[in-house]
Amino acid sequence: MSEKSKIEMEELLSALVDDEATERQKNEFNRLLLHDPSIAEQLAVMQRQRQILGALPVDSAPASLVRGVLSRLKRKPIPRPVPATQPTIVGAGHLFMRRVLTTAAMLLLPIGILSFVVYEIIKPPSVGPVDYPSVGGGLAQYDGSGAAGSNASVVAQSLPFDGILTFRTQKPMTVSNYAEKMIFDQGLVSVTLPNRTGDSATYQITAPPEKIAVLVDSLKDVWPHCQQVALNVVDETRDSHVDIPNVLTEQIKVLAMEDSPEMLNRLAGQYASANINKENMFARDDKPADISNDLIEMPPFTIPIPTGRNEPAVNAVDPSQPTVRLRIQVERITE
Amino acid sequence: MTIFHKHRDNKSLDDAQLVCRCQRGQPEAMSHLIVKYQDRVYNTIYKICQNRDDAAELTQDTFVKVLENIGTFRRESSFYTWMFRVAVNLTLNYCKRRSKLSPVSLDAENERLEQDKGKLAAMLADPNGLDPAAVAQQKELSRLIVNTIGQLGQDFRAVLVLRDIEQMSYAEIADVLQIETGTVKSRLSRARTQLRELLETVLT
DSSP states (O other): OOHHHHHHHHHHHHHHHTTOOOHHHHHHHHHHHHHOTHHHHHHHHHHHHHHHHHTSOOOOOOTTHHHHHHHHHHTSOOOOOOOTTSOOSTTHHHHHHHHHHHHHHHHHHHHHHHHHHHHHHHSOOOSSOOOOOOSTTTGGGOOSSSOTTTTOOOTTOOSOOEEEEEEEESOHHHHHHHHHHHHHHTTOGGGEEEEEETTEEEEEEEEOHHHHHHHHHHTGGGGGGEEEEEEEEEETTTTEEEEEETOOHHHHHHHHHOOOHHHHHHHHHHHHHHHTTOOOTTOTTTOGGGHHHHHHHSOOOOOOOOOTTTSOGGGOOOTTSOOEEEEEEEEEOOO | OOHHHHHHHHTTSSHHHHHHHHHTTOHHHHHHHHHHHHHHHHHHHHHHHOOHHHHHHHHHHHHHHHHHSGGGOOSSSOHHHHHHHHHHHHHHHHHHHHTOSSOSOHHHHHHHTGGGTTHHHHHHHOTTSSOHHHHHHSHHHHHHHHHHHTTSOHHHHHHHIIIIITOOOHHHHHHHHTOOHHHHHHHHHHHHHHHHHHHHHHHO
């Protein structure tokens, strides 16, 4: 019998002695028994050996055991009951907290980094202490009475011009996109407070008159796409306003440069009188066939992300210069 | 039926209540628990470590450790196997540390047991011989058997004592020794074979 077979035989007999043999092992034993009857004798010897071990006399523990144990326990803290749910592993609670904190850190760190990156992208450029008036107090709530924006004071506005340039068009989205592109190109994003809702858009720009003039110049291509272009010159000190219909870019530039309130009102009145019977020379009705071509020739109306870092530094507004306020309003007009 | 079986029948009678009271620090419950298990723990330890003084000390250490840590007992296993796990671990570590695995000189024993030579071997081989329980109660023979158990390897000795003397099931032994049931089976088989060979060597 090989060593392996011998070990297997011993394990088989041991399992039979303990009555732990499987059915397969019992069948194997019966099969082996047919070939070697001495196996039964081996099983009997193992059974008697087990019986002898199980019948060995039992020694009593020392009588002083209880007293000795209790006296040793008295010298040590009395065991405190521990809730069944508390883990017995030493430091398990500490380990759990470490895992929680590690997980939280792993989650918060990327969020923090991402937030910082997003903030760096969208934060306005630091070109000076520009205080933006709220849109709600500006054009959005303008009711034509001339009292609009009474709460929307503009910092460093030392020149009297305060105008609302209104483009009424059938393509307000196109005009708005173009206006935004021009505002960006002129480096006026940081001093512009945009508000787009549905088909209408407003851009409140507070900048030096030279910048406003350049912007208005750049917007001259908008006129052909509008059915009405009007300028409303607001005089908050007198609580009045002058509406100039069919206003021209040159008129706006002159008004923006004017430093005398009286002269401003006078010029506005003259322009209003001169323009009141004049049709918009660039109105769509005059050149309906060219509309689509003009739009194609316009610069692409892709709206750049207004980051201060990407804005051309040469166009940055110097907040120490006197400023005027121009509010550009784009509205949809129906046929 | 041996005294062990009577103990086994009662072992789990009030274990849960006793443990709860011990966890609340009641000395009476602790005393009750010690009295209930002291003989079985002591005998198991003695059969493994082969020295009565060491067994007494280790038994005391076992109960002190069990009662000190009873607050951490989570009832994932029975208190009985948990306590024996503490006892066996303490004993095996102690034996390993002190190198007291085979403290008894078998040469001296052989001289004293010359007259019993072959008696046990014949008893094992004769199915119509004396009652095994009567053989085991013979003082010299029982001492010889215990000493021979001490010659087994540490792992074999522990599993043999827990099974054939303490009458634990394979699953309980696996729980106490923290090993697989299959390992229990193979170790037990080899332990029995080695014990039989040792007894034959000594007695023939």
